[in-house]
Amino acid sequence: MPNPPQPSSAVLTPEAIAASVTGQDATVRAADDVARYALGLGDDALVLAQRLGSWIASAPELEEDVALGNIALDTLGHARSLLTYAGSAWDQTEDDLAYFRDEADFRCRQIFERPNGDFACTIVRQLVVSAYFTALYRGLAESTDATLAAIAAKAVKEVAYHLDHASLWTVRLALGTEESRRRTLTGLEAVWPFVDELFAADPAADAVPDAAVAPAGLREPFDALVLPVLARAELEVPAAPALRGGGRLGVHSEALGPLLAEMQVLARRHPGAVW
Amino acid sequence: MPAEDPPTADPAAAAAEAARLAAFDALIADDKRIEPTDWMPPAYRKALVRQMSQHAHSEIIGMQPEGNWITRAPSLKRKAILMAKVQDEAGHGLYLYSAAETLGTTRDEMLDALHSGKAKYSSIFNYLAPSWADMGSIGWLVDGAAIANQVPLCRASYGPYGRAMVRICKEESFHQRQGFEILLALMNGTDEQRAMAQESVNRWYAPALMMFGPPDAESPNSRQSMAWKIKRFSNDELRQRFVDMIVPQAEILGITLPDPDLRWNSERGHHDFGELDWAEFQDVLHGNGQANSLRLAKRRAAHAEGEWVREAARAYAERTATSERMAS
Numbered sequence: 001m002p003n004p005p006q007p008s009s010a011v012l013t014p015e016a017i018a019a020s021v022t023g024q025d026a027t028v029r030a031a032d033d034v035a036r037y038a039l040g041l042g043d044d045a046l047v048l049a050q051r052l053g054s055w056i057a058s059a060p061e062l063e064e065d066v067a068l069g070n071i072a073l074d075t076l077g078h079a080r081s082l083l084t085y086a087g088s089a090w091d092q093t094e095d096d097l098a099y100f101r102d103e104a105d106f107r108c109r110q111i112f113e114r115p116n117g118d119f120a121c122t123i124v125r126q127l128v129v130s131a132y133f134t135a136l137y138r139g140l141a142e143s144t145d146a147t148l149a150a151i152a153a154k155a156v157k158e159v160a161y162h163l164d165h166a167s168l169w170t171v172r173l174a175l176g177t178e179e180s181r182r183r184t185l186t187g188l189e190a191v192w193p194f195v196d197e198l199f200a201a202d203p204a205a206d207a208v209p210d211a212a213v214a215p216a217g218l219r220e221p222f223d224a225l226v227l228p229v230l231a232r233a234e235l236e237v238p239a240a241p242a243l244r245g246g247g248r249l250g251v252h253s254e255a256l257g258p259l260l261a262e263m264q265v266l267a268r269r270h271p272g273a274v275w
Numbered sequence: 276m277p278a279e280d281p282p283t284a285d286p287a288a289a290a291a292e293a294a295r296l297a298a299f300d301a302l303i304a305d306d307k308r309i310e311p312t313d314w315m316p317p318a319y320r321k322a323l324v325r326q327m328s329q330h331a332h333s334e335i336i337g338m339q340p341e342g343n344w345i346t347r348a349p350s351l352k353r354k355a356i357l358m359a360k361v362q363d364e365a366g367h368g369l370y371l372y373s374a375a376e377t378l379g380t381t382r383d384e385m386l387d388a389l390h391s392g393k394a395k396y397s398s399i400f401n402y403l404a405p406s407w408a409d410m411g412s413i414g415w416l417v418d419g420a421a422i423a424n425q426v427p428l429c430r431a432s433y434g435p436y437g438r439a440m441v442r443i444c445k446e447e448s449f450h451q452r453q454g455f456e457i458l459l460a461l462m463n464g465t466d467e468q469r470a471m472a473q474e475s476v477n478r479w480y481a482p483a484l485m486m487f488g489p490p491d492a493e494s495p496n497s498r499q500s501m502a503w504k505i506k507r508f509s510n511d512e513l514r515q516r517f518v519d520m521i522v523p524q525a526e527i528l529g530i531t532l533p534d535p536d537l538r539w540n541s542e543r544g545h546h547d548f549g550e551l552d553w554a555e556f557q558d559v560l561h562g563n564g565q566a567n568s569l570r571l572a573k574r575r576a577a578h579a580e581g582e583w584v585r586e587a588a589r590a591y592a593e594r595t596a597t598s599e600r601m602a603s
Contacts, residue, residue: 014355050346053354056361057342057573060581062335062369069362073355080351095350119584175594176587183583266349266407273464275350275457 013154014080014094017147021088028088034145035089036204037212039097040248041136042082043108046098047256048129049076050263051116060119067165071126074158081151099267103257107204109247111194113256120180121187123169127229128191130163132198135221139213148211167229174233184235192238197245198222204248303504308434311377319503322496323433324378326505328385331371332396334364336389336570340404341413349407356453357410363446370442374435390575398556399486401564408461408468408475414454416476416483416521422447423517424487427507436505455524462529476525477533484548485556487514518546 020028030038052072059065083094111129116122137159140152173180199219205212230237245251267273295314302309309315338361345361348354372382388394399417404410425444431437461472488494488510500506508516518537525532536549559567 014351046351049354053345053358056345056358056365057335057338058577058580060577060584062365062372064581064584065335065338065365066362066369069358069365073358073362076351076355076358080355083351098351099349119581172591173584173587176589176591177583179583180587180590262346266347270349270465270467273349273468275353275460275464 014077014084017081017151018084018094020147021084028085028147030085030089030145030147031208032089033204033207034148034211035086037202037208038082038086038148040107040109040202040204042079042086042097043106044112045075045079045082047106047108047112047259049073049079050259051112051114052122054116055122064119068122071162071165074155074162078151078155078158081154085147085151095267099264100271103252103260104250106252106256106260107248107250108252108256109194109197110243110245110253111191111198113247113253113259114191114194115255117187117190118183120173120183121190123166123173124184124187124191126162127166127170127226128195128198130159130166131222131225131229132218133159134163134225135218136213138221139218143211143213145208145211163225170229170235171233174235184233188235189238189240193240193243194245196242197247200245200248202248303432306430306432306504308437309432310434318499319505320378322500322503323436323505324375324380324385326500327371327375327378327436328380328388329395329397331368331375331385332389332394333400334368334371336396336400336574338364338368339570339573340400340402340566341410343404344407344410347407348410353410353457360414360450360453363450367443367446370439374439377435386578390571390578392562392571395560397486398559398564399482400570401559401567402478402482403565406471406475408458408471409479411454411457411461411472412475412479412483414450414452415458415524416454416479417486418447418450418454419521420483420486420517422451423513423520427513428505430504430507432504455528458528458530472528473530476530480533481551482559484514484518485551485553487511487517489553489556515545518548522546 017028021030049072052068052075055068056065056072059068079098080094083097087093087097111125114125117125134156137152137156141149141156143149143152170184173184175181199215199222202212202215205215227237267275296316299309299313299315299319302313309319341357341364342361345354345357348357372385375385376382385394389396399420404413422444425440425447428440429437429444431440458472458476461468488497491497491509491511494510497506497509501509522532522537522539534549536547538547540547558564562568
């Protein structure tokens, strides 16, 4: 398929996207149905960034404070770009969407809500979601929607590093000591039931087939990225059944409420304030 | 590392020792840099390890009060900036530990000294940060004071320290600006936001001034440090410079600095300011601040909880090295 028209590279940062969708010289406005799709992707990234942000100053070594901080920051950047773009359809800012929606209005898949657990659990979740993001953003970089394509083109380079980081740690922890292997297995068993939901139908994606990447089509590239890492780590895919999911429809785990309460508390105490 | 020679009665060795000391003194006098492989007096090495490791410890303990606000930052832009800042602090800790390792002390040894309570870190982080506005005050006042202290360290006589400080100072200046900007947004905001900013500055002003250390007359380590050109200006000189810097900035913010004796002295060409509570300084320094035990407990817990991860990484590295040896 021919390459879609790309916006200038200046559109890539959250601030530049904000500039292009707001203000007097606004040149970009998301269509309502594209915005609904972008909102789900933005929520996935936002909720994950919120989780990763609580590792800083608690990581097992200083290098990991830096690495997890960096990954959180990249992921937050993706969230900001996607939410800013989504909000342009409804005259809402990224902060309106992040801080002033309730739980049932969030559209994140449930795997992103999962509590961090220990370092092994965080790493296994990070392996899964980085492989998913890699497959997703590779596809989305070919979107007919120029802004989504530009956001994805920036993100795909960053998530490649995240996947590398998680893969190296998965192997190291799985083959390190008895304890680290036990913790990795526990993490894998806890995370894996949430994997299928990543590829479940998303009505918002179905509504814009040219702009969106169909979730079902991501399973194969995801497996191609993750299964070799598990094999290298001498880990088997757990047999536990998949959970029902439903995040894209506003059905969430019990973990999301407390996460949002913490994230939103200060902003909601001062509605209308500028920070 | 060049080993320090034991003291000797041998006159030839004593002459060689005197020559090395003279060469060292000449390098210092010429404003040249001492590098890791150069000979240096044991006391110079010790003073540097003390100062550089304290500085590194301050960076990593300093991540805590701000790290605690990342999940609650009131806008996504502020969240991103705060994450980047705390991550920079981890990075500064890394450079400084690495620079200190060139003096022959390992990071593990330095961390053990921190965790056991033997090594100090900046006392400022033993104050609590219960308000969002504290993210502004920490950036503007605490990082501002740190910059005033650290810019002259870019010329420190020990090469790896001076070079690490060049990079650190660039990032610190961004940190100070973002703190100022947080306060400016609050001061341009609602009544509640303005009150939040003023309340926070009221708490941080005096502790920030005390970051330069006790008055010169009572600072035992300063004189030697200045003679060795590790330190370039005295505590009181730096404190004065800092006050002169923040007074006009406070005016732009429209914030009141909580010091009734603060006024311009045209004869001196500097601001006069009130006496600081040095009893409080000593008290916090000796472990009785609001957060001394909290900060150290959190650091120890993170280290202890990470032990199995570091152990796994070591075991995996050894296993990989062994299988590579077997293969070759």
